[in-house]
Amino acid sequence: MERKTKIKTEDGKQELVITREFDLPLELLFRAYVEPDIVEQWMGTKVLKLESKKHGGWQFETTDSQGNKHRFNGVIHEFIPNRKITRTFEMEDTSFGVQLEFYEFEKLTDDASKLKIHSIFESVAHRDQMLRLPFARGLNMAHNRLQDIVSKLK
């Protein structure tokens, strides 16, 4: 099966590109990024603020399995319905820094559309740190599970 989500990274560059094709009309894909109640459903976050317009700001909050709250925020620089969103992204209280993100929405057919997210980081190290996060989380989960098993053996 062909992978629908593609990640493009180049060594030594402080950017990454995520592309994905959807079996959705362009308008529905774009709406998924604009309407707070829809964003909450698929992102699994609480939308504290989402001002989808030029000079608008956004802030989301997620709660992890331990009950800790994590907030994300940014400002919107460019908002062209069904075409483009330019915004910043920051995970609050982390060392990931601020990213500049370009979301480009494209119609493929009446029922298919494409999203391209181009993220620019403060440095190559910041980008690589973000790329490794789910990998590290996977290993941590594995280690935690191992610890659970081992502690039951005792």
Next chain:
Amino acid sequence: MNLRRDVFQAIADPTRRAILLLVASQSMTAGAIAANFDTARPTVSKHLQILAECELLEQEQNGREIYYHLNPEKIKEIADFIEPFREMWDDRFNKLESVMKKYKSKK
């Protein structure tokens, strides 16, 4: 707690890593693999089952015996640390797609 079995869980265990190294050079039966460990045979079987479930090992029937060998495709996945990042986005986008399909049919 029932976590999804993924390759990262599989390789977090030292015995399972050792099994992967063993079968890297040749296909082996469960008995031949178990002979390399002090652990009880059922424990080794459990490890083999986990490795097979997450597709790191493939099984092949040869006469009465089942041989285990590496699945190079899946091994490549571990070597690529970006893969979990891609999977995270893929999951997220799959969710978006299903939420919006439901949304569309409600209209």
